[in-house]
Amino acid sequence: AQSVTQLDSQVPVFEEAPVELRCNYSSSVSVYLFWYVQYPNQGLQLLLKYLSGSTLVESINGFEAEFNKSQTSFHLRKPSVHISDTAEYFCAVSGYQGGKLIFGQGTELSVKP
C-alpha cells in the first residue's frame, strides 16, 4: 500500500536557524512528490514538486527538497527560516490512477524570535 510518513509532528526552531522536515514514502509505482504549505486558517499552497529530472528542487522562498529514490525520501530543508515560515507543511505523493494525492500527517513548523 502507498503511504507517506512525516517523521516529526512538530518542529520548533529559532529564527534564522536551519530546518529540515522529514518525509518518507512507500509505493510500488513511480511517484511524483510534493510539499504543500498551509498557513493558519488558509488553504494549501504548493511549495515545490518533483516530477522528473533533477532530484534537487527549489521553491521561490528559499526552501529546497531532494528526491532520494534509494531511501524513498523527500526531505524539505531551508538554511535560514523566518517568522513568516510558521505553518503546517504536508508532504504528498501522487502518480496513481485518478491523480489522487496521498498526504503525510503534516509537520507543524513553529519559528520563534
Added chain:
Amino acid sequence: DTAVSQTPKYLVTQMGNDKSIKCEQNLGHDTMYWYKQDSKKFLKIMFSYNNKELIINETVPNRFSPKSPDKAHLNLHINSLELGDSAVYFCASSQELGANSYEQYFGPGTRLTVT
C-alpha cells in the same frame, strides 16, 4: 482572480440537516477533487471527477454525494449530517495532460461544524 473558490467558508449546522458546499475553478482544468481534513489536520481524498465523470470514490458514506454540472464546478452535498462530519473540506483541481496532471491547486477550504 481566485483560481479555486469555495462557498461558504464557514458552515455551522445541526445534526440531521442536509447541506451543500460549492466549488468552482477558473483554471480550465479537467479534473476536480474533494478532500477532507480532520481535527488532527490529516488530509484524505474523498472524490475525484474528470470531465464530469466520477473516477475516485474513496469509501465515503453515501450520505455524501458529489455533483459536477460542468467541468468547472464540483459541488458536495451531505445528507443527514453527523457530528463526525465536522472537518475542513477542500476542493482542488488539476490538468489532465502529462505529468502536470498530478499538480493540484486547492481552494481555501470550508470549515463545517456540526452541533
